Amino acid sequence: MKNKEPLILGVVVFFTLVTYYLVEPFAHHQMHKHVESEGFEYADIAKFTPTTNVAHGKELVTSNCTACHSINVENMPAPMDAVTSAATYGVNPPDLSNAGVVYDAKYLAAFIANPAKAANVSHKFNDTRPHPMPSYNWMQASEISDMVAYLQSIAVKAKDLTPAMAYENACGRCHAVHYEKWTQLGTKPAFKHEKDGLAYDIKVMEYEDSIKAYMGKLPPDLSMYIRSRNEHFISTLVENPQNHLAGTAMPRVGVSAETMEKVIEHLEDAGDAKRHEREAVGKNVMIYIVIFAIFALLWKKQVWRDLH
Amino acid sequence: MAHFTKATSVKDWFNQRLAVEKVEKVMMSEYWIPKNINFLWAMGMVLVITFAMLLVSGIFLLMYYVPTVDGAFDSVNYTIMREVDFGWLWRHVHGVAASVVFLIIYIHMFTGIYYGSYKKGREMIWISGMLLFVAFSAEAFSGYMLPWGQMSYWAGMVITNLFSGGSLHADGLVEWIRGDYVPAQAFLGRFFMLHVLLIPLAIIGLIALHFGALRIPHVNNQDGEEIDFDVESEKYLAGKKAESKVMRFANDFMAKDLMVVGIFLVFFFYLVFYNYGFAMDPVNFDPADGLKTPAHIYPEWYFLWSYEILRPFNIDLGLVLFAFAQVIFVLLPFLDRSPNSVPANRRGLFGIWFWVMIVNLIVLTAMGKLPPEGIFSTIGLVSAILFVVQWLALPFITKFEKKV
Numbered sequence: 001m002k003n004k005e006p007l008i009l010g011v012v013v014f015f016t017l018v019t020y021y022l023v024e025p026f027a028h029h030q031m032h033k034h035v036e037s038e039g040f041e042y043a044d045i046a047k048f049t050p051t052t053n054v055a056h057g058k059e060l061v062t063s064n065c066t067a068c069h070s071i072n073v074e075n076m077p078a079p080m081d082a083v084t085s086a087a088t089y090g091v092n093p094p095d096l097s098n099a100g101v102v103y104d105a106k107y108l109a110a111f112i113a114n115p116a117k118a119a120n121v122s123h124k125f126n127d128t129r130p131h132p133m134p135s136y137n138w139m140q141a142s143e144i145s146d147m148v149a150y151l152q153s154i155a156v157k158a159k160d161l162t163p164a165m166a167y168e169n170a171c172g173r174c175h176a177v178h179y180e181k182w183t184q185l186g187t188k189p190a191f192k193h194e195k196d197g198l199a200y201d202i203k204v205m206e207y208e209d210s211i212k213a214y215m216g217k218l219p220p221d222l223s224m225y226i227r228s229r230n231e232h233f234i235s236t237l238v239e240n241p242q243n244h245l246a247g248t249a250m251p252r253v254g255v256s257a258e259t260m261e262k263v264i265e266h267l268e269d270a271g272d273a274k275r276h277e278r279e280a281v282g283k284n285v286m287i288y289i290v291i292f293a294i295f296a297l298l299w300k301k302q303v304w305r306d307l308h
Numbered sequence: 309m310a311h312f313t314k315a316t317s318v319k320d321w322f323n324q325r326l327a328v329e330k331v332e333k334v335m336m337s338e339y340w341i342p343k344n345i346n347f348l349w350a351m352g353m354v355l356v357i358t359f360a361m362l363l364v365s366g367i368f369l370l371m372y373y374v375p376t377v378d379g380a381f382d383s384v385n386y387t388i389m390r391e392v393d394f395g396w397l398w399r400h401v402h403g404v405a406a407s408v409v410f411l412i413i414y415i416h417m418f419t420g421i422y423y424g425s426y427k428k429g430r431e432m433i434w435i436s437g438m439l440l441f442v443a444f445s446a447e448a449f450s451g452y453m454l455p456w457g458q459m460s461y462w463a464g465m466v467i468t469n470l471f472s473g474g475s476l477h478a479d480g481l482v483e484w485i486r487g488d489y490v491p492a493q494a495f496l497g498r499f500f501m502l503h504v505l506l507i508p509l510a511i512i513g514l515i516a517l518h519f520g521a522l523r524i525p526h527v528n529n530q531d532g533e534e535i536d537f538d539v540e541s542e543k544y545l546a547g548k549k550a551e552s553k554v555m556r557f558a559n560d561f562m563a564k565d566l567m568v569v570g571i572f573l574v575f576f577f578y579l580v581f582y583n584y585g586f587a588m589d590p591v592n593f594d595p596a597d598g599l600k601t602p603a604h605i606y607p608e609w610y611f612l613w614s615y616e617i618l619r620p621f622n623i624d625l626g627l628v629l630f631a632f633a634q635v636i637f638v639l640l641p642f643l644d645r646s647p648n649s650v651p652a653n654r655r656g657l658f659g660i661w662f663w664v665m666i667v668n669l670i671v672l673t674a675m676g677k678l679p680p681e682g683i684f685s686t687i688g689l690v691s692a693i694l695f696v697v698q699w700l701a702l703p704f705i706t707k708f709e710k711k712v
Binding site: 005009016018020022027030179223224227228230273277278281282289290292295296299302303304306307308 | 559560585595603666673679
């Protein structure tokens with residue numbers, strides 16, 4: 001009798017794969033808009049010529065930026081606490097210690113010149129409701145370049161920027177990650193007394209009320225975003241939110257490609273914390289189960305030898 | 309009272325009280341299986357193993373899962389996925405097995421249809437099997453509610469809404485099922501109970517019935533051959549193993565079962581570690597939010613075909629046809645009027661009916677997930693009508709089938 005099992009297996013595998021293809025790759029391709037990465041090139045922004053006059057840059061930053069921004073590495077504290085700042089500006093202005101490494105240099109220069117334009121949120125602002133950070137397009141391009149050079153000089157080296165630092169700088173003032181105990185005010189400390197913990201929570205809520213008013217809704221907690229979205233979605237969204245959600249209030253943050261990789265890694269640490277263990281265990285289980293299948297096959301051959 | 313003698317061994321002690329030797333014969337060594345079968349006959353064992361994995365992984369998950377609307381999402385995605393040692397492994401095994409078990413059920417079911425294993429005394433095997441399908445569906449749906457993500461919430465909303473019966477507006481029934489106006493704590497609590505207690509009990513009982521139903525008619529074979537099990541088993545026991553048309557369940561057939569299980573587990577664990585996304589919908593990793601409807605609401609892949617029978621019609625006709633699709637497979641032994649119980653490829657028109665049914669179910673499955681727009685909704689409508697027409701035509705096709 002001819003052995004039909006290979007044919008039957010072929011039929012079963014064929015129908016299974018066709019069904020899988022239709023309900024997974026094909027259906028998701030139909031349902032979700034595909035956005036190509038722009039390679040974090042910020043091609044719409046005009047050319048940027050780097051300069052090296054760090055001392056001049058420091059002078060300009062000190063006289064123009066520190067009225068709102070803190071620079072902790074240079075011992076320049078914030079003039080107001082985060083909750084008050086958010087109530088004043090809508091969102092807490094970032095600490096500039098690592099701005100030079102987190103953001104793409106060309107983007108950073110364009111942002112200083114015209115924040116709303118660089119961030120692709122001009123539709124949200126106008127003369128009666130200006131962007132909370134004023135434009136510095138009255139400055140010379142070389143002056144802005146000097147400020148960028150200064151910010152780069154005080155920032156940590158790119159290799160020393162941790163995934164958590166990248167996230168906190170690029171996303172953390174709007175998006176909480178409660179699986180990493182991150183609130184928009186920083187990492188929530190462990191409090192000895194419940195009362196102190198509640199007082200902290202109230203401060204976070206007050207801060208969130210300001211962002212809600214500024215953004216239209218509370219930006220979501222990103223704890224599980226690496227699973228509810230995916231790496232490609234998050235990275236192309238950050239690169240240019242308007243490509244995904246035309247008209248969204250979310251600004252283009254202007255991170256460099258390297259910073260983006262670190263942000264993704266931080267989100268993986270939050271929502272897919274056991275991925276390394278999964279890979280290690282997966283390899284061992286696969287080796288074990290293949291050996292099991294080989295033994296099962298040999299046992300079957302032995303038992304069936306007498307049956308034919 | 310029975311007469312007991314002093315036991316000569318531990319085995320003898322048990323034998324006098326539990327008849328272990330007899331049980332071993334009835335269940336294993338003298339449970340006769342035809343030789344002319346293929347690997348599709350091992351799907352029963354594959355299902356037993358998959359169910360066992362669901363049960364064991366479910367027990368571990370149950371230790372840390374919190375069935376409250378405030379705690380459920382984080383207990384799954386934080387406590388189990390991050391805090392508990394290997395919690396992620398149990399969850400991925402549970403989620404992937406819940407999806408794969410339906411793939412094997414469908415293969416098992418269509419094996420039965422293809423080889424005519426639902427007739428000539430095997431009707432109760434088929435009916436108990438279809439009851440198991442219903443119980444597994446309820447188990448899958450109730451389990452899907454538990455992580456309390458966006459898809460849990462909105463699938464729960466959509467499916468419980470079906471009970472309003474369209475124009476009947478039985479909103480009171482929907483509220484009674486939910487225990488609230490919307491899916492909330494009462495809803496989660498009762499689906500939790502159904503998932504971890506009542507439905508698993510029903511499944512275990514039905515599995516016993518399914519196995520019991522197999523005992524008297526015996527397993528079918530791939531040639532539709534009627535085998536005299538008494539004569540053939542005597543040949544086997546007389547030492548003419550190669551000549552006999554039957555073999556022992558254990559170890560003979562079990563060796564093949566285990567081989568197929570081994571190959572299946574390679575596939576299964578590949579999915580668990582490297583390709584689990586299909587079984588764990590991304591939308592369900594957003595916490596439930598009653599004020600934010602997801603752009604696309606769709607069930608898991610194994611419910612898509614029946615969802616697509618509901619969707620293309622107006623609500624009343626859709627519900628009627630949806631109900632039709634849910635029960636019609638159970639009636640298969642009575643709708644098939646042919647005296648033949650041989651493989652479908654030897655049954656003329658029925659062979660065509662079978663392959664059209666499979667292809668059409670796959671088309672319905674695909675359309676059930678796609679947004680109901682343009683060409684997709686037309687294809688869905690045609691497929692849904694074809695499904696109904698095929699079942700209405702079945703008694704006529706089979707009545708005029710020639711005896712083979």
